[in-house]
Amino acid sequence: MTTFTITRPDDWHVHLRDGASLNNTVADISRYFGRAIIMPNLVPPVTNAELATQYHQRIMAANPSKQFQPLMVLYLTDQTTAEDIKAAKASGIVYAAKLYPAGATTNSSSGVTNVDNIAPVLAAMEEVNMPLLVHGEVTDHDIDIFDREAVFIDTILRPLVAKYSTLKIVLEHITTKNAVDFVKAAGANVAATITVHHLLFNRNHMLVGGIRPHYYCLPILKRNIHQHALVEAATSGSDKFFLGTDSAPHAQGAKEAACGCAGAYTAHAAIELYAEAFEQAGALDKLEGFASLHGPKFYNLPVNSDKITLVKEAWNVPATMAFGCDEVVPIRANETIAWQVK
Ligand SMILES: NC(=O)N[C@@H](CC(=O)O)C(=O)O
Numbered sequence: 001m002t003t004f005t006i007t008r009p010d011d012w013h014v015h016l017r018d019g020a021s022l023n024n025t026v027a028d029i030s031r032y033f034g035r036a037i038i039m040p041n042l043v044p045p046v047t048n049a050e051l052a053t054q055y056h057q058r059i060m061a062a063n064p065s066k067q068f069q070p071l072m073v074l075y076l077t078d079q080t081t082a083e084d085i086k087a088a089k090a091s092g093i094v095y096a097a098k099l100y101p102a103g104a105t106t107n108s109s110s111g112v113t114n115v116d117n118i119a120p121v122l123a124a125m126e127e128v129n130m131p132l133l134v135h136g137e138v139t140d141h142d143i144d145i146f147d148r149e150a151v152f153i154d155t156i157l158r159p160l161v162a163k164y165s166t167l168k169i170v171l172e173h174i175t176t177k178n179a180v181d182f183v184k185a186a187g188a189n190v191a192a193t194i195t196v197h198h199l200l201f202n203r204n205h206m207l208v209g210g211i212r213p214h215y216y217c218l219p220i221l222k223r224n225i226h227q228h229a230l231v232e233a234a235t236s237g238s239d240k241f242f243l244g245t246d247s248a249p250h251a252q253g254a255k256e257a258a259c260g261c262a263g264a265y266t267a268h269a270a271i272e273l274y275a276e277a278f279e280q281a282g283a284l285d286k287l288e289g290f291a292s293l294h295g296p297k298f299y300n301l302p303v304n305s306d307k308i309t310l311v312k313e314a315w316n317v318p319a320t321m322a323f324g325c326d327e328v329v330p331i332r333a334n335e336t337i338a339w340q341v342k
């Protein structure tokens with residue numbers, strides 16, 4: 001197939017950052033996505049409706065394409081209250097709240113130290129039907145980094161899903177067969193996003209022949225049996241799995257460093273890269289469900305009413321791209337991507 005058309009997709013997990021870099025990230029993400037779930041891990045984090053409203057205004061001031069709608073997210077802390085959730089719901093611009101276990105990832109130091117601390121918050125979310133988005137990794141020093149997602153599922157997520165049986169939960173950026181199996185077995189209130197880098201790459205891409213910091217993200221790339229499970233889930237047609245790029249830019253110098261930041265930039269070519277991954281799996285016909293239909297169904301939002309067309313025509317990805325006053329090295333820098341959006 002050399003061209004195909006799908007309903008306009010949405011990105012259910014993206015980091016746009018703030019300040020001058022918004023001009024770059026917003027331009028990239030709004031090229032063809034209809035909506036995007038905007039992650040709130042700024043410094044300071046987006047912890048209430050007022051901060052979400054201000055951030056929403058800064059995103060809109062960065063001139064997204066006309067069709068683009070940012071869906072804001074509240075960052076949960078040990079101090080978040082049920083009232084914060086109700087005010088966020090009432091704002092009309094906040095669509096979810098995010099659980100970052102404190103210390104699990106970029107800018108998560110204000111995150112939740114114990115889910116018991118947010119019990120009233122989770123009850124309020126269940127009541128107002130606001131989805132809980134989860135960075136699913138434990139932070140215990142004695143748990144191996146490659147096991148942190150699986151241990152989180154067994155020790156924290158499984159009891160949480162049992163306790164809040166009607167709370168909508170998205171296990172974000174899943175990276176293991178354990179996560180695929182857990183989500184498949186859970187009820188319709190539990191879903192997952194899958195990034196394109198976890199579909200295309202495994203830990204060999206990051207570690208064989210030299211350490212490649214631009215593949216370093218969290219949860220970390222796993223061995224290929226997990227990659228295969230993710231590809232199988234994404235291309236299965238199950239509406240429990242949908243597109244979330246987790247595009248997470250860091251300045252080139254912050255990645256290419258003795259202690260490099262976690263995050264991969266994919267917003268420059270997200271659907272184009274997903275098309276490659278689905279084509280490799282012989283499942284291009286499943287891309288529309290994953291990218292454009294399953295997410296709105298879970299979030300109880302309408303499907304976008306227009307379409308985009310992809311063409312199989314290779315193009316070169318630049319070595320770096322502007323990122324505020326810095327540069328970001330995008331995934332596939334200096335290489336080609338097979339598909340482009342017309
Ligand atoms: N995925 C990442 O490696 N990094 C994200 C945070 C996150 O989504 O965990 C970031 O904000 O940089």
Ligand SMILES: [Zn+2]
Pocket residue numbers: 105135172173218219
């Ligand atoms: Zn995360």
Ligand SMILES: [Zn+2]
Pocket residue numbers: 013014015039173246248
């Ligand atoms: Zn993320």
